Amino acid sequence: xxxxxxxxxxxxxxxxxxxxxxxxxxxTSASAQKPIVVIDNSKRKWKHHxxxxxxxxxxxxxxxxxxxxxxxxxxxxxxxxxFVSLFKWLGENHIKVQLSGAxxxxxxxxxxxxxxxxxxxxxxxxxxxxxxxxxxxxxxSTMPKEEIDLDEYEEExxxxxLTSIQSITxxxxxxxxxxxxxxxxxxxxxxxxxxxxxxxxxxxxHAQRALSIMMNIQWKGNYFEAIDPVEARRILDxxxxxxxxxxxxxxxxxxxxxxxxxxxxxxxxxCGPAGTxxxxxxxxxxxxLKLPWTxxxxxxxxxxxxxxxxxxxxxxxxxGIIMEAFSQAGESNLVFIINExxxxxxxxxxxxxxxxxxTLLDNLGFTDNYMECMVPxxxxxxxxxxxxxxxxxxxxxxxxxxxxIPDYTAEEKKVIxxxxxxxxxxxxxxxxxxxxxxxxxxxxxxxxxxxxxSGIRDLEQAAEHIAANALYTIEVDKVxxxxxxxxxxxxxxxx
Numbered sequence: 001x002x003x004x005x006x007x008x009x010x011x012x013x014x015x016x017x018x019x020x021x022x023x024x025x026x027x028t029s030a031s032a033q034k035p036i037v038v039i040d041n042s043k044r045k046w047k048h049h050x051x052x053x054x055x056x057x058x059x060x061x062x063x064x065x066x067x068x069x070x071x072x073x074x075x076x077x078x079x080x081x082x083f084v085s086l087f088k089w090l091g092e093n094h095i096k097v098q099l100s101g102a103x104x105x106x107x108x109x110x111x112x113x114x115x116x117x118x119x120x121x122x123x124x125x126x127x128x129x130x131x132x133x134x135x136x137x138x139x140x141s142t143m144p145k146e147e148i149d150l151d152e153y154e155e156e157x158x159x160x161x162l163t164s165i166q167s168i169t170x171x172x173x174x175x176x177x178x179x180x181x182x183x184x185x186x187x188x189x190x191x192x193x194x195x196x197x198x199x200x201x202x203x204x205x206h207a208q209r210a211l212s213i214m215m216n217i218q219w220k221g222n223y224f225e226a227i228d229p230v231e232a233r234r235i236l237d238x239x240x241x242x243x244x245x246x247x248x249x250x251x252x253x254x255x256x257x258x259x260x261x262x263x264x265x266x267x268x269x270x271c272g273p274a275g276t277x278x279x280x281x282x283x284x285x286x287x288x289l290k291l292p293w294t295x296x297x298x299x300x301x302x303x304x305x306x307x308x309x310x311x312x313x314x315x316x317x318x319x320g321i322i323m324e325a326f327s328q329a330g331e332s333n334l335v336f337i338i339n340e341x342x343x344x345x346x347x348x349x350x351x352x353x354x355x356x357x358x359t360l361l362d363n364l365g366f367t368d369n370y371m372e373c374m375v376p377x378x379x380x381x382x383x384x385x386x387x388x389x390x391x392x393x394x395x396x397x398x399x400x401x402x403x404x405i406p407d408y409t410a411e412e413k414k415v416i417x418x419x420x421x422x423x424x425x426x427x428x429x430x431x432x433x434x435x436x437x438x439x440x441x442x443x444x445x446x447x448x449x450x451x452x453x454s455g456i457r458d459l460e461q462a463a464e465h466i467a468a469n470a471l472y473t474i475e476v477d478k479v480x481x482x483x484x485x486x487x488x489x490x491x492x493x494x495x
């Protein structure tokens with residue numbers, strides 16, 4: 001267990017005594033009932049808002065309160081293990097802070113820490129927002145329950161985004177073991193390069209850029225909170241009409257996550273005709289999982305290097321699309337929506353982009369050529385869409401649970417057009433339903449005109465055309481209602 005020793009006292013004064021114990025927590029916020037640090041209040045009660053510094057003036061881990069009668073020291077009793085490195089750093093740098101807490105039977109329960117730059121107070125490395133940024137990142141982190149000795153990994157080396165070497169250094173110190181072990185080791189090595197005068201300016205620039213990208217990503221664990229199946233079903237019903245077998249398969253996946261608190265071993269591959277709502281299903285699943293999502297359009301990727309990034313030996317080197325997706329999402333847990341997987345192919349002989357996806361889909365870690373580090377992918381949930389399964393290689397197919405998306409029947413298309421597509425257009429155009437009315441034979445005419453088209457995109461365009469024509473007639477001819485029968489539908493849609 002680490003001990004705070006902020007005094008720089010000579011060794012002969014004795015070893016520092018650790019007065020606190022750490023506890024494991026994955027809470028995303030703090031309160032008096034769930035504090036981040038508890039300080040002794042047996043001899044004196046502390047104010048709701050108290051000023052002072054984390055320090056260890058002689059032998060004990062403590063906090064020095066600025067009181068009316070002078071500085072009063074009190075032992076630290078308990079600390080959330082995620083915040084140990086941060087509080088140690090605050091003490092080592094003599095950062096004056098304001099604690100917000102409440103006196104309880106167990107001690108002074110602190111649930112908020114803010115920097116105070118008053119008098120001789122020291123500014124943090126990235127202006128006033130750094131401490132709040134650091135607190136948010138730590139609340140979003142998961143501290144491993146097992147302690148691992150990382151001493152052998154020690155490396156030597158000389159807005160609220162982490163871009164400067166100083167802010168990156170401070171972040172690494174404060175984040176401590178909330179960062180994955182291999183990323184922490186990688187960061188120390190790259191920091192040494194970024195601060196070294198023995199390498200070229202180009203190498204230092206690449207190292208600093210890679211560090212900034214990696215440190216600005218919230219690296220989370222593979223634990224997932226339970227998901228409400230009822231709410232999940234509501235989202236699916238709002239987004240999709242019918243498709244009961246598809247919804248059932250997705251709810252089964254949700255139940256599996258609730259039991260294991262981890263993502264399934266396989267992603268989803270949605271196969272079906274164009275326009276049947278495959279992408280819509282993928283977005284709905286992302287909403288249900290409450291994860292950010294990113295899309296990979298495989299039909300536009302013709303070079304594996306677009307996914308894996310380019311080596312730093314080139315002056316114009318940059319990360320690949322997959323790494324950029326992590327960076328844009330700001331966290332490692334996200335949904336990768338891989339569109340048109342069946343159209344992934346190499347067109348210039350530089351490797352097949354589809355093969356690059358295999359390591360991402362296995363959730364064993366993904367290595368980007370620019371980052372030169374294996375990034376954890378245990379929180380990545382892939383959802384792919386395709387029109388033809390026969391165009392997908394067997395190794396790729398084996399990484400997915402396949403869901404076949406059937407085309408809609410004529411009756412389903414009729415309901416979707418009248419109850420969903422047309423009303424959606426009305427809402428967007430600010431129209432009332434009684435301003436544009438389709439007779440029964442008019443509705444049948446719309447469906448008849450689109451009986452040979454797959455999906456519902458053409459139906460949605462027809463709804464747009466009909467509503468726009470009705471709106472034009474209302475505005476120009478000054479009528480209150482436009483009725484479309486079969487004859488008028490055939491005439492308007494040009495068939």
